[in-house]
Amino acid sequence: MVSSPSTSPATPIVSKRYELLTLGDELLLGLTANGHLTFIGAQLGRRGVLLQRNVTITDEADAIARQFRESWASADVIITTGGLGPTCDDRTREVLAEVLGQKLVFDPAIEQAIAERFVAFGRKMTPNNLKQAYKFERGEVLPNAHGTAPGLWVEQDGKVLCMLPGPPNELQPMFVEQVLPRLAKLGLLLDREAYIQLRTAGIGESALETRLQPIFDKRGDALSVAFCAHQGQVDCRVSSPSGKLSLAQLEDVAAECAQLLGEDFVGYGHDSMAKVCADLLRAQDKRLAVAETATGGLIAQAFTEVCGACKFFAGGVVCCSNDAKMELLDVPECLLLQHGAVSAEAAVAMATGAAETLSADYALAVTGFAGASAKNGTGGNPVGTIFIALHAPHGVWSKALSYPGPRQTVKSRAVNAALDWLRRELVRAQKGGAIPLRRTGVMQ
């Protein structure tokens, strides 16, 4: 048995030590989530690097100097975020230059880029912006297409320091377009994805491993496999750190796995479940409608996040009250009175109503008790009870699900279950297969 810890990557392929320093009191005060860790950690993981440490510290100069000195002593690559702006608490540039024994030098090219940006936005440049025009005397500049503060790049002592500005919309394109290629060129990470990722749904981590084991066994230790469970899905990552398997051979392994998994295989790569459903809908020229109570707009939100959603997303309805269900979705009042708003019957009527009202081919409906307060669970259904209905061109069905856990968990698992059900039906429709009529009981 290959036994990989559930969330570890395939043995990191690149053995360099990476550290991320995220600067800012707003992170330590919980005012802003540390999205830089999530983004940079994932990007590095895809290139074979397991980020070894992320340290978040205050904007205080002494704390920055102390931490940077310690990190620089042991890391091969240090990435910093934040503290490059024009105001007086943006001191990172000066502090790190001192630790590295470098001078900061004024760069007229940066000044010009900043000035042009102010002209383009019709604003006046205040003098403190010139602070951002300084770079390390032995260093380079990473242009910032979306803000005034450029990134800074230093190679010294056989190590790399890369400083990036704090706003995510500035940092993220700089990281992908400039930082990754530079690091790859220095051999500090792979110049392609480190593994082939198979995204799966509806199957637990250990069951997945057991099912795929015969395929893995054929390749022996030439193959490395890792499983990453997140948000109700499990990703399987296959790689060959030793290089014994070529990319073509790895692609064969992945294709065998996908074949064996059948409908539990969602797709290769990193696409969200909503994106996968959207692609299937577009390929079949079908439109989707959504009716939600317990998930409060999350499913509509997932689909409208997909680029060009208008092409396949007919619309969504969020209805808490029975009035809204009757008014917007033509759910009969007698049905709600007889079966209750949280029932298989209500879910089916909501899905059908959404499809008809919005002239959609497919419709998803979710009703249930996601709430934390037990008093929500009425009519014999405990909190965590969710009914999902799927309306398709050839029929309508409902499922009862039961999730333990807090409100947020129930909601996100209900969203994933609904999307996965739609995905499976779209895959079957694409293959021309008929859907077996079914009405399942409570599933864990």
Added chain:
Amino acid sequence: MVSSPSTSPATPIVSKRYELLTLGDELLLGLTANGHLTFIGAQLGRRGVLLQRNVTITDEADAIARQFRESWASADVIITTGGLGPTCDDRTREVLAEVLGQKLVFDPAIEQAIAERFVAFGRKMTPNNLKQAYKFERGEVLPNAHGTAPGLWVEQDGKVLCMLPGPPNELQPMFVEQVLPRLAKLGLLLDREAYIQLRTAGIGESALETRLQPIFDKRGDALSVAFCAHQGQVDCRVSSPSGKLSLAQLEDVAAECAQLLGEDFVGYGHDSMAKVCADLLRAQDKRLAVAETATGGLIAQAFTEVCGACKFFAGGVVCCSNDAKMELLDVPECLLLQHGAVSAEAAVAMATGAAETLSADYALAVTGFAGASAKNGTGGNPVGTIFIALHAPHGVWSKALSYPGPRQTVKSRAVNAALDWLRRELVRAQKGGAIPLRRTGVMQ
């Protein structure tokens, strides 16, 4: 002038050094956001503590030992999250015990609690769960009402170590109900909120400071003021670290500020804008409907997150296509053809349609181009153009807004602008004031 860095707390009132160690490869691989930093950082900030450092490291035993040794040498309080579970990669307990020179001892009371939990859920307890029944020989146990792994508490060398399990629904109530009171009892943080927070909207940080300065000046250095800008709002925190002002005097300062701010004052404390609107709607026995395109369900989501939303939230419609607007909201086709779907006229028709269809007193509608791709901006309106309409019992109005920045920023700022507009109208309605008829131009 009081000059506080934009995101610093009022001078930390408690000078103890707190560090947070978050453990787990899943954080470093970007599979899970580091929500523990956000939650614990905010909770400590409210009690007068500025968390000094958060370090995220891998599950590897050596890395944990090295980091803990370093942190224990300088910190007064160390909080760890994760690594307390039953599986083989949960090694934190053992590693930290070794560093502290303590033995782990089996605690039959913990075993019984775990066994009872398995019985309650009707599952079989596997032997590896007993690992969670060990505590430090000189330490205490923090019971976990929502999971199997209890927290652990150690006081040693004049310092505190507090170990918490990783799942947020287990950690968060333990932190609030057990950890905060214990730390307060030891004098390591305040036993009440460290400041009075005034939440504001529609006014920038520097303008806010200028406006409130006369009130602050009267109190001299007895008063400490900090501003925290986040998600389009600015919070103002007033405190008296020296203790020169009593709580009653601080409350007077806050009341003066609230009075002076008028409608820009959202409320005291930490309530979200949706919660504030919900309270106003409930107090006036009014119901709200929502119609969204550009915000794709985010406004409906914000309101359904509020407990008991059915009481005031009539429902929401997410409509990308013109068909949906016509079908669900009775928006006339000729209006959409004449003015376009992204127009003040469409927004007004959507708001009115939502209010009428859903029998609501108030309705918010948002339409616009949030998208990243410039080709979305058609009909003379650039990307970032948003129209908001508000339907109230006494009229309907629209506003054009223009936001630079990426899709996510445009969406969240549009949500905040819509909610804030509703809030202002509800406040005026409560006071019995009439709303001046207006139709504003493009606002930045």
